[in-house]
Amino acid sequence: MEGSEMRTDGNAIAGVLQEVFVREVTTGRIACASCGQVEPIGAEHAYTQAPGIVLRCRHCEDVLLVVTQPPRRHLLAFPRSRWIEIAATP
């Protein structure tokens, strides 16, 4: 299977991200450190077939976010993202 067929959208990983952030965050925005584009997390490209999930920039495909979940922990890496903006809880 081609890599591009493995692709889903950021909204497909909303459940995992909600486990981590304890709120819905896919409407929040993330800035790519490589190409500078800013998009909603739900609109970026997600890959879920690895052990863990990988979020890539929809413009340049650089890796924005990696989430792995070993027992009792969440590990987050932000290889090529500059910032994340999520709404404050009311």
Add this chain to the structure above:
Amino acid sequence: MARAAVLGRLNWRLGEVAELIDETPRVRSIVLDVTDWPGHRAGQHVDVRLTAEDGYQAQRSFSIASVPEDPRVSITVERLPNGEVSSYLVGELRAGDQLELRGPIGGYFVWEAQMGGPLLLVAGGSGIVPLMSMLRHAEAFGASVRARLVYSSRSWEDIIFRDELERLAAGANGLKVFHSLTRSQPPGWTGYARRVDGAMLSATAWPASSSPTAFVCGPTPFVESVASALVLLGYPARSVKTERFGPTGG
């Protein structure tokens, strides 16, 4: 508990199967009574978890088909070849059985009536499911939302929600439905008979000048080709929301 609810902690809940509806030979809707269901928005999904007697667990995401106004939650599942979860849900689940699920999940691929229209929905196969929730929601909201649906299926028998779509298209909302049947067509078929392409969208979609919002859902190659075609037709990329199935593990 109240704090958890505000923050949106995802809890596994038990749903009881209230009804099973065979939509096509390979697709079944599962209507669930879920205790303390917090309500959902059209386009959201749930995670379903199956646990075997030896403790082995398998988890998949399914789009919600039911309308937010419905207290029961329904998902519509396509049986995939060798799909360990979908085979069970479509083939073995019975009314009265219990199912473990959590949700609603997602906020990006969501449409609410107050977001307005016009609405362009493009579905490939079971990609119709979250879009059906939107259409049902639009109908429940009233006649003020204009919507068009371009829907690609393999054959006439494979069209999910065929009768309901026909009914909605005849209703006051003025929904327009354009079917394309890619593998086989019934005798006398006058609709499209090919993959959704730029020419088809040019003839069926709202013009970009009417500032539509597009929701595209289906297999990854389908979604990407439709989204690219819409951008070529002048739709701003941000007005095209996509949900790719990706490599469905079933």
